[in-house]
Amino acid sequence: MNIQFRDRPEPASTDVAKTSDIKTSHIKTSHIKTAIADCDIHPARATKTELYPYLAKRWHEHLETYDKRPYHGMMEGPPYPKAQPNASRRDAYPPEGGPQGSSLSFMQQQHLDPNNVVLGVLNPLATGQGIRNHDLAAAICSAINDWQIEKWTSKDKRLKGSIVVANEDGAAAAAEIRTRAGDKNFVQVLLLSRNVEPLGQRRYWPIYEAAEEAGLPVGIHAFGFGGNPITASGWPSFYIEEMVGHAQCQQTVLASLVLEGVFERHPTLKMIMIEAGFGWAPSLSWRLDKTFKRLRSEVPHLKRPPSEYIREHIWWTTQPMEDPERRDHLFQLIDWIGWDRLLFATDYPHWDYDDPSRVLPAGASDANRDAFYLGNARKLYGIV
Amino acid sequence: MTSPIAGGVDCDLHPAVPHLTSLLPYLNDYWRDQVTTRGMTDLVSQSYPSNSPITARPDWRPSQGKPGSSLDDMSKQTLDVFKVSHGICNPLYGVQMVFSEDMADAFCRALNDWLTKEWLDRDERLRGSIVIPVQSVEKSVAEIERCAQDRRFVQVLMLVMGDMPLGKRAYWPIYAAAERHGLVVGIHAGSNYHNPPTSVGWGSYHIEDYVAQAQAFQTQLTSLIVEGVFARHPHLKMVMLESGFTWLPPFLWRLHKFWRGIRMETPWVDRAPLEIVRSNIRFSLQPIDAPPDPATLNRLFDHMQSDELLLFSTDYPHWQFDGNEALPEGLSSDLVRKIMIDNPLATYGRLRHGATKETTP
Structure with missing residues (x-):
């Protein structure tokens, strides 16, 4: 867990503290030579207007006048203030300025090269998702997709993009996916866990x-806004409740997907649970199965116990890594889920970044270790 | 099958109010008149539709009336079968759903008086939970003060899904009153449906709501811990009822990890979440969301790192197990004794000190 309590560094030329941070992080990870995949990297825009070249003129004016109107009240920033600026590492500000994650060259220098990331999956946040004007949502999402190609994936072949879609407008989202289909710059479609309705609901079916x-x-x-409180009892007080709560959101999202029959309708669809933990997967599966035994007459569209859909259709990114006191507990947990289902991720440049050299305790077999760090991701994303 | 031992405590029994009209004798003239002239309907919550398979085991379903509405049935079907010394009654009548705090107050008082007269007075093994009009903290405290005089009430009962997260400071007078009177605070599965029953909105199905109870318990535990309820009330015991417990270890790993990372946000949380759970939180045994093989279950117990967290429950008349298999296979006799007797007695102070029969003031 990366948390530091220094102030935001000064701009590059005078930034002594940051230079030493970079050196330290090189030393920590320099012995890692094994190639890895990082299935959760967050690229950011250096400036507010960086997307304008990919947006029609009318949207520039719209954004200047009305800005995005998300499913929460804050015009700037998130409802729960993060623990650090942009929820990101304080040592991740690029030397040329701009927020953490906004510079390809610095991302290469600080993360991709020293950690030997051979496959990096970009998950842009703060896009057109979770905003109430659905035309604007679609325009921003499409712009983000163009921007990912131009700024990132065309410049570094290790990086692959995610097709970001207007999540509340199934037709527009499906059209965007079809436009990008076959484009090797992209390896997945990206949704956030929190939407107007649970993701198994029919308004989202055109996306699948x-x-x-x-x-x-x-x-x-994990994340997003759909207008629903982040507990079934209303809005909590603290950022930590939102952070922990993403695991509960993800559980109900997965239950919804299974119980609505999404995997019956789409037998070859694969889904990845990103940054929401995986420790809860066994208990949720067991609870679903047990309850399904009693209540299956309510959901006759399901032909199999819920756990089977989960085992067959779901992958999990690892960060924030489950961190029990005893490593045998972690290994038992992974045995229940399947070593073939985990995708290593760092969440760079966010503060709760997982360091690839430390995250998996000793004791895993070489085959499992390889699958965890790279093999599973290559196979799932079809990257040889 | 693991054999139960005699003298245990069943911590989750659900006596059912036959109908809203059953409460008429316990209401004053004004509310009796309101119920009848307005044609008020029975307060059955969507959490437990009467005919849902979850709501009653097939062989516990009476030929007529609501499951759990007969003391005779409860006695024969569970109290006698498991030879318990005590059974704690947690009425799930839908009083939390109403929006008027005055109406909720009237119904809760009636419900608590009904429980006393029609159940506690009629079977010495039974103990009660005080159902509170949580729509008003002030009225809730008054109801706790009123009922606490009868020492057969051992617990204050709240639902896991309500208007606000349970750790919120507005609720603290309820916890102070409970602690003052040596009462446990029981949090039971169920919603007042004032918020969507999941944190991502309204699902389509009953099964979805039921599965989501576990996630609601998780968010409530976070809230109770990080708001500082147990820093303020270090001796307060809370019991999660019909919550499931196999989610607990990975939930605590995550909470612990974030607490270490951002504890500066809630500096009053002076102990690790796992320690707080060990000292202040307990879980009813049923439902057991795990595969039936003893090896997996014992691994899960190992992950919990404590044999003091679970309290025996049948969840009568809800359908959690068949036959007499209230205890899962593969439990050691030591653990059986802890779950059935030691842990409940350590949790419910009022069971330890005994109770003399009194009439409700």
Whole structure:
């Protein structure tokens, strides 16, 4: 867990503290030579207007006048203030300025090269998702997709993009997926976990249909806004409740996907649970199965116990890594889920970044270690 | 099958109010008149539809009336079968759903008086939970004060899904009153449906709501811990009822990890979440969300790192197990004794000190 309590560094030329941070992080990770995949990297825009070249003129004016109107009240920033600026590492500000994650060269220097990341999956946040004007949502999402190609994936072949879609507008989302289908810059469709309704609901089905048709997995990243309180008892007080609560959101999202029959309708659809933990997967599966035994007459569209859909259709990114006191507990947990289902991720440049050299305790077999760090991701994303 | 031992405590029994009209004798003239002239309907919550398979085991379903509405049935079907010394009654009548705090107050008082007269007075093994009009903290405290005089009430009962997260400071007078009177605070599965029953909105199905109870318990535990309820009330015991417990270890790993990372946000949380759970939180045994093989279950117990967290429950008349298999296979006799007797007695102070029969003031 990376948390530091220094102030935001000064701009590059005078930034002595940051230079030493970079050196330290090189030393910590320099012995790692094994190639890895990082299935959760967050690229950011250096400036507010960086997307304008990819947006029609009318939207520039719209954004200047009305800005995005998300499903929460804050015009700037998130409802729960993060623990650090942009929820990101304080040592990750690029020397040329701009927020953490906004510079390709610095991302290469600080993360991709020293950690030997050979496959990096980009998950842009703060896009057109979770905003109430659905035309604007679609325009921003499309712009983000163009921007990912131009700024990132065309410049570094290790990086692959995620097709970001207007999550509340199934038709527009499906159209965007079909436009990008076959484009090797992209390896998945990206949704966030929190939407107006649980993701199994029918308004989202066109997204799954288009993704399956394009042969792309759907990644569901923790976070987002859909207007619902982040507990079933209303709004909590603290940022930590939101952070921990993403695991509960993801559980109900997965239950919804299974119970609505999404995997019956789309037998080849693959989904990835991103940054929401995986420790809860066994207990949720057991609870679903047990309850299904009693209540299956309510959901006759399900032909199999819920756990089977989960085992067959779901992958999990690892960060924030489950961190029990005893490593045998971690290994038992992974045995229940399947070593073939975990995708290593760092969450760079966010503060709760997992260091690849430390995250998996000693004791895993070489085959499992390879699958965890790289093999599973290559196979799932079809990257040789 | 693991054999139960005699003298245990069943911590989760659900006596059912036959109908809203059953409460008429316990209401004053004004509310009796309101119920009848307005044609008020029975307060059955969507959490437990009467005919849902979850709501009653097939062989516990009476030929007529609501499951759990007969003391005779409860006695024959569970109290006698498991030879318990005590059974704690947790009425799930839908009083939390109403929006008027005055109406909720009237119904809760009636419900608590009904429980006393029709159940506690009629079977010495039974103990009660005080159902509170949580729509008003002030009225809730008054109801706790009123009922606490009868020492057969051992617990204050709240639902896991309500208007606000349970750790919120507005609720603290309820916890102070409970602690003052040596009462446990029981949090039971169920929603007042004032918020969507999941944190991502309204699902379609009953099964979805039921599965989501576990996630609601998780968010409530976070809230109770990080708001500082147990820093303020270090001796307060809370019991999660019909919550499931196999989610607990990975939940605590995550909470612990974030607490270490951002504890500066809640500096009053002066102990690790796992320690707080060990000292202040308990879980009813049923439902057991795990595969039936003893090896997996014992691994899960190992992950919990404590044999003091679980309290025996049948969840009568809800359908959690068949036959007499209230205890899962593969439990050691030591653990059986802890779950059935030692842990409940350590949790419910009022069971330890005995109770003399009194009439409700």
